[in-house]
Amino acid sequence: MRLNPNCIRLEQNYLFSEIALRVRNFQAAHPEREILSLGINDVTRPLAPAVCDAMAEASREMQRAETFHGYGAAEGELFLREAIAGYYKQHGVSVDAEDIFIGDGAKSDLSNLCDLFTPDCTVLLPDPVYPVFYDTSVMAGRKILFSRGSRENGFLPMPDDTVRADLIYLCSPNNPTGAVYSRAQLRRWVEFAHETGACIIFDAAYEAYIRSASLPRSIFEIAGAETCAIEIGSFSKMAGFTGVRCSWMIVPRALTESGHSLQKLWRRRQSTKYNGTSYVVQRGAAAVFTPAGQRQVRGDVTYYMENAGLIRNALRRGGVFSTGGEHAPYVWMQCPGGARSWDCFDSLLSRYGIVSAPGAGFGAGGEGWIRFSSFGSLETTKKAAEKLADIEWDSFAVFAGGHI
Numbered sequence: 112m113r114l115n116p117n118c119i120r121l122e123q124n125y126l127f128s129e130i131a132l133r134v135r136n137f138q139a140a141h142p143e144r145e146i147l148s149l150g151i152n153d154v155t156r157p158l159a160p161a162v163c164d165a166m167a168e169a170s171r172e173m174q175r176a177e178t179f180h181g182y183g184a185a186e187g188e189l190f191l192r193e194a195i196a197g198y199y200k201q202h203g204v205s206v207d208a209e210d211i212f213i214g215d216g217a218k219s220d221l222s223n224l225c226d227l228f229t230p231d232c233t234v235l236l237p238d239p240v241y242p243v244f245y246d247t248s249v250m251a252g253r254k255i256l257f258s259r260g261s262r263e264n265g266f267l268p269m270p271d272d273t274v275r276a277d278l279i280y281l282c283s284p285n286n287p288t289g290a291v292y293s294r295a296q297l298r299r300w301v302e303f304a305h306e307t308g309a310c311i312i313f314d315a316a317y318e319a320y321i322r323s324a325s326l327p328r329s330i331f332e333i334a335g336a337e338t339c340a341i342e343i344g345s346f347s348k349m350a351g352f353t354g355v356r357c358s359w360m361i362v363p364r365a366l367t368e369s370g371h372s373l374q375k376l377w378r379r380r381q382s383t384k385y386n387g388t389s390y391v392v393q394r395g396a397a398a399v400f401t402p403a404g405q406r407q408v409r410g411d412v413t414y415y416m417e418n419a420g421l422i423r424n425a426l427r428r429g430g431v432f433s434t435g436g437e438h439a440p441y442v443w444m445q446c447p448g449g450a451r452s453w454d455c456f457d458s459l460l461s462r463y464g465i466v467s468a469p470g471a472g473f474g475a476g477g478e479g480w481i482r483f484s485s486f487g488s489l490e491t492t493k494k495a496a497e498k499l500a501d502i503e504w505d506s507f508a509v510f511a512g513g514h515i
Contacts, residue, residue: 117252126242126472127152130456137460147495149422149483150456150466154351156414158395159407162350165398169391183387186378187213187359191393194400195344195359204331210363210374212381213388213396215356217316217345218243224312224341224360225251226380227373228278235276237268239287239470239477241314244280253278259476262445266290266434270303279304281330282314284321287473287482288443289435291326297333304339310366310373311340319349319412321438337363341373348440348486350399350408357388357396415440418485418492425496431504442483443470447504455481458507463498 124132130150138146172178186192192208199206214220221243230252236244238257248255256276260266266288281300283292292300304311313330321328330336342361346352362374398404419436426433426444436442444467446455452469459465459481468484470477485492 115250117250120249121246125246126468129472130466130468133457134460134466144464145494146464146466147491147498148466148487149485149492149495150468151484151486152468153353154348154411154415154486155488156351156411158351158355159399159404159411161398161401161404161407162395166391166395169394173391180390183390183393185381185385185387187211187388188390188393188397191397192359194397198400199329199331202328202332204329206331206361207364210361212360212362212377213393214358214360214385215388216347217314217343217358220343220358220360221312221314222247223380223384226384227376228310232277233275235274235279235309236474237280237282237285238475239266239285239473239480240280241282241286242473244282244314245474257474257476260285260288260290261476262432262434266443267292267296269296270299272303275307276309279309279311280314281311282316283327284317284439285435285441286314286317286439287441287468287470287477289437289439289441290443291321291438293325294327294332297327297330297336301330301333301336301339305335309339310368311336313340313342315342316345317348317439318344319408320416320440322416323438326438331361331363337365339366341366346396346399349412350396350404351411352392352396355392355395357392414489415485418487418489421492421496422483422485422499425500428500429502429504436485440485442485444481444483446470446479446481447507449479450507452478452481462507463495463502465495465498 191213192211195211196206196208225247233254233256234248235256235258238259256274258268260268267290315329318328330340330342344359346357362377364374366373399408419440419442422442423433423436431444431447433442433444446452452471456467456469459467468482470480470482
């Protein structure tokens with residue numbers, strides 16, 4: 112047998128697996144301690160009633176021969192693709208249902224997209240970056256370049272005219288930093304893609320958390336993006352589908368390379384490798400876009416954003432610098448005193464029982480930062496925020512430097 116050497120190049124543990132392992136080890140050693148998780152990348156609110164009702168009705172359809180559904184369309188059921196197109200239209204974006212493909216999660220879509228492009232592609236990733244962007248590029252054997260985000264540029268890196276890449280990954284609102292590109296900034300990225308012949312892979316998984324109409328929720332709000340970009344959306348964080356699995360991808364008909372339609376190639380890929388997302392799940396996803404569904408899922412988004420406000424205010428009272436949490440469910444904190452990310456993580460866990468996500472796990476640009484998530488319960492977030500507000504961060508920095 113011969114293994115893919117690129118898989119061997121990956122870090123031994125995926126970031127969130129490593130966090131879970133350290134938390135389990137701490138709990139085993141200190142069973143009496145309360146754990147307050149602000150590192151969770153999973154939602155805690157239950158599915159919206161409209162979603163559950165639709166899935167229940169769909170499951171009853173599967174019980175009757177006359178309404179039973181077997182294999183569906185590889186690109187997804189038309190009723191869901193039309194509902195997603197309608198959702199975009201509400202935000203002033205024209206997307207045809209034919210351009211929309213339904214998947215079983217943004218992570219899967221990001222990985223599967225690798226099939227469309229050659230292994231010798233050069234990839235430009237933001238840094239800090241969602242680990243799946245990097246890991247899937249490594250597994251595909253691609254050359255990886257980084258566009259550095261920093262406190263100075265608001266963690267919103269912009270094009271460098273000296274850099275050339277075939278694929279450009281962007282995430283806005285960003286995971287882990289919570290930063291959001293403006294229309295002018297995205298316009299420059301679209302121009303850059305046209306100038307260099309690159310394709311933008313735009314991760315819009317957190318668009319539902321944008322609170323301002325002045326900030327773009329989709330790359331397709333930018334003129335010209337339809338000929339240089341693919342967008343990925345997700346029900347996981349907008350509607351709590353982390354355990355249900357459903358996503359969408361927009362591959363415009365106008366997107367071509369050397370006379371080949373990427374949409375046609377993607378449809379062909381899907382028909383070969385994918386038998387479609389569950390009919391029951393797609394009925395639940397479509398219910399998200401009904402008036403009742405929108406009220407309910409927006410209520411959950413508001414709940415999580417209120418949690419983010421508690422975290423941001425606690426850090427502000429503690430006098431430590433942070434960003435994010437205004438248009439995204441993540442708060443990005445600079446470790447005080449130059450402490451390293453994993454040291455800060457271990458210290459928060461051991462002293463306060465607070466779980467975070469070390470910035471170093473999101474790339475070299477994340478070293479010295481940690482991410483807090485607002486996806487926990489209100490009770491947990493309140494307890495953690497009270498502790499964060501009371502921390503004497505100057506002395507904590509010494510502690511985080513290894514004096515445990």
